[in-house]
Amino acid sequence: MQIGTAAKASGVSAKMIRHYEAIGLIQSGARQTNGYRDYESRDVHELRFIRSARDLGFSLDEIRTLLDLWRNKGRSSRDVHQLASRHLSDIERKIVELQAMAATLRELLHACKGDSRPDCPILDGIGR
Amino acid sequence: MQIGTAAKASGVSAKMIRHYEAIGLIQSGARQTNGYRDYESRDVHELRFIRSARDLGFSLDEIRTLLDLWRNKGRSSRDVHQLASRHLSDIERKIVELQAMAATLRELLHACKGDSRPDCPILDGIGR
DNA sequence: CAGCACCTTCCCATAATGGGAAGGTCAAGG
DNA sequence: CCTTGACCTTCCCATTATGGGAAGGTGCTG
Numbered sequence: 001m002q003i004g005t006a007a008k009a010s011g012v013s014a015k016m017i018r019h020y021e022a023i024g025l026i027q028s029g030a031r032q033t034n035g036y037r038d039y040e041s042r043d044v045h046e047l048r049f050i051r052s053a054r055d056l057g058f059s060l061d062e063i064r065t066l067l068d069l070w071r072n073k074g075r076s077s078r079d080v081h082q083l084a085s086r087h088l089s090d091i092e093r094k095i096v097e098l099q100a101m102a103a104t105l106r107e108l109l110h111a112c113k114g115d116s117r118p119d120c121p122i123l124d125g126i127g128r
Numbered sequence: 129m130q131i132g133t134a135a136k137a138s139g140v141s142a143k144m145i146r147h148y149e150a151i152g153l154i155q156s157g158a159r160q161t162n163g164y165r166d167y168e169s170r171d172v173h174e175l176r177f178i179r180s181a182r183d184l185g186f187s188l189d190e191i192r193t194l195l196d197l198w199r200n201k202g203r204s205s206r207d208v209h210q211l212a213s214r215h216l217s218d219i220e221r222k223i224v225e226l227q228a229m230a231a232t233l234r235e236l237l238h239a240c241k242g243d244s245r246p247d248c249p250i251l252d253g254i255g256r
Numbered sequence: 257c258a259g260c261a262c263c264t265t266c267c268c269a270t271a272a273t274g275g276g277a278a279g280g281t282c283a284a285g286g
Numbered sequence: 287c288c289t290t291g292a293c294c295t296t297c298c299c300a301t302t303a304t305g306g307g308a309a310g311g312t313g314c315t316g
Contacts, residue, residue: 004293014294015274034281036294045255052254057229060272070251080250081242088233091226098223101185105216114209122208123198126180127173132262142263143305162312164263188303 002032006039010047017047025050025064057091130160134167138175145175153178153192185219 007014017037020026026046030038049070053063065083069075104125111121135142145165148154154174158166177198181191193211197203232253239249 002294013274016272018296019273032294034294036281049255052256054272055229056232056254057226066251066254069248070255073246075246075248076244077240077246077248077250078242078244080248081237081240084233084237084240084250088230088237091230091233095223095226095230098185098219098226101183102216102219102223104184105212105219109209109212109216112205112209112212114206116204116206118201118203118205120197120203120205120208122205122212123194126184126194127177127198128180130263141305144303146265147304160263162263164312182303 001039001041001044003037003039006044006047009044011051012047020047020050020060023060025060025067056087058087062087129167129169129172131165131167134172134175137172139179140175148175148178148188151188153188153195184215186215190215 001009003014003017006012007017010017012020017026021028021037026043029043032038046067049067050063053066054060058066062083066080069080069083108122108125111125113119129137131142131145134140135145138145140148145154149156149165154171157171160166174195177195178191181194182188186194190211194208197208197211236250236253239253241247
């Protein structure tokens with residue numbers, strides 16, 4: 001399987017597959033005689049794992065650890081749980097931050113008429 | 129006022145003040161005779177504006193526009209309202225995305241015992 | 257005069273992704 | 287047989303916002 005096929009099958013762009021290989025997230029695998037990268041369904045499976053983890057917001061560094069745990073049949077699920085739990089906390093913290101921003105913005109937007117005149121509580125609010 | 133003082137007064141690091149100047153977000157202002165940048169309270173006011181806008185999640189590009197509107201006494205508040213409104217939508221979209229991630233993670237975490245054994249619904253869920 | 261706390265510019269790094277150039281490979285069709 | 291098109295390769299550059307750190311100048315204070 002060439003990289004384009006693996007890309008379509010996994011949802012990871014060819015560009016990113018090469019990148020993941022360059023940073024050692026995935027192994028530099030076999031090459032066809034012409035030098036093209038050669039993939040098997042096992043590789044696609046791994047790429048889909050990475051893709052899903054990205055979709056859950058894990059960083060590539062966290063995914064590196066997750067992949068190690070995934071491959072290691074003697075892991076403790078505790079380690080996975082810990083990593084995911086910390087990640088969830090990060091996300092929850094970000095949500096709270098964004099919600100605070102949103103609340104302030106909504107207040108400012110509510111106070112601003114949004115017409116052709118220059119008076120603007122939004123700018124006043126930011127510049128206060 | 130030297131850059132360090134302006135930095136403390138505005139909450140924007142000296143590093144960032146120089147950067148904002150380099151990208152044209154703020155004017156390259158006066159220099160003292162020794163070549164040091166010289167700031168006045170007006171500049172600090174502008175920096176605080178930038179700082180607040182950053183705290184509300186506006187990008188430097190959006191802030192560039194906001195600053196133009198702020199300085200332009202003939203602006204329409206409609207323009208500000210529109211920009212802020214779009215930004216709020218972006219934030220709300222991000223919140224929804226993060227909440228979806230958080231929900232999935234919570235489910236997975238809930239299903240995972242997190243003990244010393246290798247069985248792990250989290251890894252299974254990501255790799256499914 | 258030494259030392260310290262500033263300041264200057266310049267280069268590099270971060271995280272994840274993509275654009276695009278220059279060039280090799282290979283199959284299908286005129 | 288050669289062209290065309292769709293792949294592939296590597297390499298360099300850009301993005302966003304922020305900071306670290308080097309090498310060197312300035313200026314007050316002990």
